[in-house]
Amino acid sequence: ENGYDLWLRYKPSGNQTYRQHITAVLTTGSSPTMKAVRDELTRGLSGLLQTAITHSTAVNRDGIVIAGTPHSSPLIHNAGIAPLLQQAGEEGFIIVTKKIGDKKCILISGNSDVGVLYGAFHFLRLLQTEQPVEQLHIVSTPRIKLRMLNHWDNLDRTVERGYAGFSIWNWHTLPGYIDQRYIDYARANASIGINGTVLTNVNANATILTKPYLEKVKALADVFRPYGIKVYLTARFSAPVETGGLKTADPLNEEVRQWWTKKVKEIYTYIPDFGGFLVKANSEGQPGPQDYQRTHADGANMLADALAPFSGIVIWRAFVYSNENPADRHKQAYDDFVPLDGRFRPNVMVQVKNGAIDFMPREPFHPLFGAMPKTPLMMEFQVTQEYLGQGTHLVFLAPLFAETLQSDSYQKGPGSTVAKVIDGSMDGHPLTGIAGVANIGSDINWCGHPFAQANWYALGRLAWDHTLSSKQIAEEWLRMSYSNDERFIGTASKLMLESRDIMVQYANPIGLHHIMGTSHHYGPAPWVNDLNRPEWNPVYYHRADSTGIGFNRTATGSNALAQYHPEARARWENMLTCDEKNLLWFHHVPWDFRMKSGRSLWDELCYQYYTGAERAGKMRDTWQTLQPYVDRQRFEQVSMLLQIQHEEAIWWRNACLLYFQTFSKRLIPAEYEKPSKTLEYYKSLQFPFAPGI
Numbered sequence: 001e002n003g004y005d006l007w008l009r010y011k012p013s014g015n016q017t018y019r020q021h022i023t024a025v026l027t028t029g030s031s032p033t034m035k036a037v038r039d040e041l042t043r044g045l046s047g048l049l050q051t052a053i054t055h056s057t058a059v060n061r062d063g064i065v066i067a068g069t070p071h072s073s074p075l076i077h078n079a080g081i082a083p084l085l086q087q088a089g090e091e092g093f094i095i096v097t098k099k100i101g102d103k104k105c106i107l108i109s110g111n112s113d114v115g116v117l118y119g120a121f122h123f124l125r126l127l128q129t130e131q132p133v134e135q136l137h138i139v140s141t142p143r144i145k146l147r148m149l150n151h152w153d154n155l156d157r158t159v160e161r162g163y164a165g166f167s168i169w170n171w172h173t174l175p176g177y178i179d180q181r182y183i184d185y186a187r188a189n190a191s192i193g194i195n196g197t198v199l200t201n202v203n204a205n206a207t208i209l210t211k212p213y214l215e216k217v218k219a220l221a222d223v224f225r226p227y228g229i230k231v232y233l234t235a236r237f238s239a240p241v242e243t244g245g246l247k248t249a250d251p252l253n254e255e256v257r258q259w260w261t262k263k264v265k266e267i268y269t270y271i272p273d274f275g276g277f278l279v280k281a282n283s284e285g286q287p288g289p290q291d292y293q294r295t296h297a298d299g300a301n302m303l304a305d306a307l308a309p310f311s312g313i314v315i316w317r318a319f320v321y322s323n324e325n326p327a328d329r330h331k332q333a334y335d336d337f338v339p340l341d342g343r344f345r346p347n348v349m350v351q352v353k354n355g356a357i358d359f360m361p362r363e364p365f366h367p368l369f370g371a372m373p374k375t376p377l378m379m380e381f382q383v384t385q386e387y388l389g390q391g392t393h394l395v396f397l398a399p400l401f402a403e404t405l406q407s408d409s410y411q412k413g414p415g416s417t418v419a420k421v422i423d424g425s426m427d428g429h430p431l432t433g434i435a436g437v438a439n440i441g442s443d444i445n446w447c448g449h450p451f452a453q454a455n456w457y458a459l460g461r462l463a464w465d466h467t468l469s470s471k472q473i474a475e476e477w478l479r480m481s482y483s484n485d486e487r488f489i490g491t492a493s494k495l496m497l498e499s500r501d502i503m504v505q506y507a508n509p510i511g512l513h514h515i516m517g518t519s520h521h522y523g524p525a526p527w528v529n530d531l532n533r534p535e536w537n538p539v540y541y542h543r544a545d546s547t548g549i550g551f552n553r554t555a556t557g558s559n560a561l562a563q564y565h566p567e568a569r570a571r572w573e574n575m576l577t578c579d580e581k582n583l584l585w586f587h588h589v590p591w592d593f594r595m596k597s598g599r600s601l602w603d604e605l606c607y608q609y610y611t612g613a614e615r616a617g618k619m620r621d622t623w624q625t626l627q628p629y630v631d632r633q634r635f636e637q638v639s640m641l642l643q644i645q646h647e648e649a650i651w652w653r654n655a656c657l658l659y660f661q662t663f664s665k666r667l668i669p670a671e672y673e674k675p676s677k678t679l680e681y682y683k684s685l686q687f688p689f690a691p692g693i
Ligand SMILES: CO[C@H]1[C@H](O)[C@@H](O)[C@H](O)O[C@@H]1C(=O)O
Pocket: 152, 160, 161, 202, 203, 280, 284, 319, 358, 386
């Protein structure tokens, strides 16, 4: 198997009772969405039940799966499900066992066709994961309104931080040629409830807003619409200058405002349900309102005004840093955005990365969460593993996502979790969203590493329901993608659930961060100190010296901690009691500092790196025991990748410890095997490297 089918494999089910409970399909309504429902149920059920699925037009036997809304079918209208449907909301669904006349049926319904589609996918998931279906009573509604992917795809089909080939958007053959991938992409997203996609990189190219490209975007929007997916684009702030011939892009200039108003109108002639713009401005060299001494709010509001007549929205990113905040990059987004709270139009969301630095293996939650109650904040997670071993390392991200979502901001007392900020319940925002930077590319299996698919899956499932546990998500994905065999599930889910902790241990333990190779962000390079922007250099982040290691962000240091609510801060403020997972994130700690384990900090660092590398080796060994349950191709792919991961974990361990040792002047404890290479060797490796170990 090559992995192209993702988690929608629909292999023959081991549960023999399904065929008794499911005998035919009856779908109502004729919209393209309902056609997708019918196609998916037919495809899924024929695969799972290994029988040709009959389409029924009447309820003339037991076991009919009826799918539709009350609007398109009197049968469903009269089925007595109105109270349940009320709970389902606009996009939710119900799946219930119901007697229709004297026939026992399974009813999949919702208030909209797309709700029915989500229900159909969920029903198939129940079968794929071998759940009982005799008595169903399910009501499900998404907790988050905008569940989106952000593609960092360029128009030349390269993908920024993409590790799975080239962009799946073939701008050359669009709009005339509709690649089957576009449809399968939409199916996969709809199956996990994703309802929006930003097609283009936040480091934006204004060309996407020109007529020929809008025609191509329209073609994609037409493919995605039946699957409930809206298209969004990134707007390059200087587009009026670059493609409109204006002299300025000043958001308060009347001509500029007119230009955007016209442009937006034009977009809606192609795509009547266009979602809106995602904007990266005044960050990492991108143009923005500050180029004209205007604020982020001025910039966002100008675009919001142009979009408002069409119900479009602006998603304005808070990922900003520049030389203006020399004390600590950590602080800039908060400093720039908190004063703007309340100054954004109602159709603006501010999109905030999960942490204040940048998608690190472990990062405390971003202090903006909870600090801008008047503004709907959208979560930005990274699904592509930029700093987490890219397409090579197996790192299951649901635990990382959950860690952020469950963090307590304390903004309105204990229990003010980031999840509550994001789902609108804390401050009563109707507009809510979670975005994931996509890890999708043209590789046969979409995501490069066979297990990277699980991160795409996890993003969608958590955006639908952030209370789902990482374990449930891992198990669902494994059952759907591999096997329902309990021996397989037990071992493989444990491997997934531990993987992110293991990665943190061998790469960035105890709160270390951003010590990867510069620019490509792969592998260790804590020694680099020659880039002209201080905050691009790893030494800026670890601050190792003869006295200790770590970034002092307390009141005696950069005081970034002051951006957190006092009770949130309390977990970290005091070096003696600080949660050790984030110790070096917030403190510069002496080498002989006594850790909770009783070890000195230096010995603990050695312990973490050695344990992490050893556990990476165990992941590889564990995978070998799963051979009986996995097809040959995917088994071998994962075997090879886990072997590389183990070697690279040793590379991380050796390179970091040898380097930090030049400051600590302490020995690596004798019980550990000595690094076989020198620090000079690791420093000399060029990208793409073959580290050796
Ligand atoms: C799209 O640019 C990215 C850039 O590649 C990445 O290294 C940095 O972390 O974040 C930027 C951002 O999120 O804007």
